[in-house]
Amino acid sequence: MEHGIPGDSPNPYDPPVDLDPEAYELTIDHDEQGPDLFKVLFVDPAGLWMGGALQCYYRRWKTLLEHHFSEAPSEYMAIGGTRCSGRNICFADFVPIVINFCKDLSDGDIVNLTELAESLMLKDLVTRDAAQLPRIKQLVFATLGWISMLYIPAKNYVDGNLVIQVRGGSTNSRRLHTWVRPEQAMENITGSLRDVLGDFSNDSRGPLSCINGLAGPAEIDVLKATNLNFFVLAKLGGLRIIWADSICMHLELDRREKTIMMFQHPSICALMCSAGDKGIYLDSLPGALEPSPAGSFYREVLLTYRLVFGQHKRSWRLCCKEGGLERQKQGSWKIWLGWGLVLRSFRLCGITKAEEATRISLGQDSLLLRLCCADCTQEPVYDEIGAPDVRSVYSAQHDFPFFGDRLIALQEYVRLIEPMDLRALYYDRRDLSRCMSVWTTMVFGTVTLVLATLGVFLAAGQIGTTFKPN
Numbered sequence: 125m126e127h128g129i130p131g132d133s134p135n136p137y138d139p140p141v142d143l144d145p146e147a148y149e150l151t152i153d154h155d156e157q158g159p160d161l162f163k164v165l166f167v168d169p170a171g172l173w174m175g176g177a178l179q180c181y182y183r184r185w186k187t188l189l190e191h192h193f194s195e196a197p198s199e200y201m202a203i204g205g206t207r208c209s210g211r212n213i214c215f216a217d218f219v220p221i222v223i224n225f226c227k228d229l230s231d232g233d234i235v236n237l238t239e240l241a242e243s244l245m246l247k248d249l250v251t252r253d254a255a256q257l258p259r260i261k262q263l264v265f266a267t268l269g270w271i272s273m274l275y276i277p278a279k280n281y282v283d284g285n286l287v288i289q290v291r292g293g294s295t296n297s298r299r300l301h302t303w304v305r306p307e308q309a310m311e312n313i314t315g316s317l318r319d320v321l322g323d324f325s326n327d328s329r330g331p332l333s334c335i336n337g338l339a340g341p342a343e344i345d346v347l348k349a350t351n352l353n354f355f356v357l358a359k360l361g362g363l364r365i366i367w368a369d370s371i372c373m374h375l376e377l378d379r380r381e382k383t384i385m386m387f388q389h390p391s392i393c394a395l396m397c398s399a400g401d402k403g404i405y406l407d408s409l410p411g412a413l414e415p416s417p418a419g420s421f422y423r424e425v426l427l428t429y430r431l432v433f434g435q436h437k438r439s440w441r442l443c444c445k446e447g448g449l450e451r452q453k454q455g456s457w458k459i460w461l462g463w464g465l466v467l468r469s470f471r472l473c474g475i476t477k478a479e480e481a482t483r484i485s486l487g488q489d490s491l492l493l494r495l496c497c498a499d500c501t502q503e504p505v506y507d508e509i510g511a512p513d514v515r516s517v518y519s520a521q522h523d524f525p526f527f528g529d530r531l532i533a534l535q536e537y538v539r540l541i542e543p544m545d546l547r548a549l550y551y552d553r554r555d556l557s558r559c560m561s562v563w564t565t566m567v568f569g570t571v572t573l574v575l576a577t578l579g580v581f582l583a584a585g586q587i588g589t590t591f592k593p594n
């Protein structure tokens with residue numbers, strides 16, 4: 125790869141002798157990091173005002189970014205550039221790395237780990253030591269995961285390998301997961317970032333199928349809201365929700381474990397799709413739907429919350445009951461400050477004790493509670509993203525081009541369930557007309573049986589009175 129840098133230095137990443145090394149350094153005043161870090165996420169930030177709800181979404185994203193950076197392996201911290209002056213990288217040093225990273229991705233010309241790493245080295249944002257290039261590539265890979273939430277880099281460091289967090293479980297169950305390979309050797313990785321993500325997942329599942337959308341017309345394209353609401357999934361299907369940090373795990377169904385993954389940071393989605401059709405830094409990664417495939421991807425995640433929770437009263441009320449909220453007399457909702465109730469309810473949905481501690485330190489995403497525990501008609505974020513009107517029937521291919529295949533799989537799981545007892549029959553609301561017919565028949569049959577029984581007792585009493593001796 126030619127960089128066009130003059131000079132005959134043995135290290136290709138050394139600064140040219142006729143140029144000031146500071147020209148390669150991206151200097152940002154600490155007080156201006158917030159606006160710069162916000163604007164770099166969007167291709168054209170003009171007209172976007174970082175205030176109100178958008179500011180809340182941004183703060184949530186930055187809080188998560190700081191949290192992941194604080195838990196990064198210490199090996200990443202020792203590769204700072206000239207601005208670090210020999211000390212470890214701190215978050216203030218990391219912000220320019222993120223800004224340069226997003227700008228390179230927005231340009232669309234640099235989409236592989238090596239070029240992104242070399243770009244950081246040439247600008248003195250990291251060390252120019254060529255021997256540290258593999259470690260810098262690991263930092264680049266981790267940075268993409270932290271800022272996009274497509275995957276979560278592992279907290280442990282493995283020399284020479286890219287490592288991400290994957291779900292546990294048996295081998296058979298793991299085949300159904302999005303991320304099936306926890307690590308890949310960097311020496312075997314030569315393609316684009318999109319190819320790298322594909323190496324961590326199955327060919328027929330995972331982030332590539334989500335990001336690219338459905339390959340063709342679905343076998344069963346119709347999605348019925350009565351089959352996909354949380355009330356039916358939980359009460360009839362027996363599914364448990366596991367809250368995920370990786371957005372590519374969203375709506376991942378495990379039939380064996382009876383679990384469904386849900387992305388737990390919707391504020392990130394609201395932030396990423398706030399630019400509308402103008403595009404964001406990740407648009408060069410999917411290379412699919414126009415004009416902003418990545419923005420549409422995050423927008424669709426928000427619409428799935430409405431389908432599963434917000435547009436069905438029993439569903440958001442059930443989630444509210446288990447989500448640590450209490451209803452005030454005025455009818456508004458507030459976060460229950462007793463974290464014991466919040467954590468106890470989430471533990472029922474598959475959260476571990478370690479994740480409980482993380483939620484205490486980060487705080488729960490307030491938008492998650494609003495999307496899952498309140499009527500969707502009262503939620504302003506759907507107006508902000510230009511969501512279409514609520515319907516009872518959707519098209520998997522046109523309404524959910526990214527997650528349609530997973531919604532179809534979820535619907536088929538529900539369709540195959542047959543109520544085996546009265547309790548299951550009571551919770552079966554998939555076909556309301558059939559449900560009403562069954563319960564009407566049962567009610568009238570019960571009333572008829574009771575009246576017939578009473579008639580028998582009255583007749584027996586009358587006969588007994590007739591033959592009673594004087």
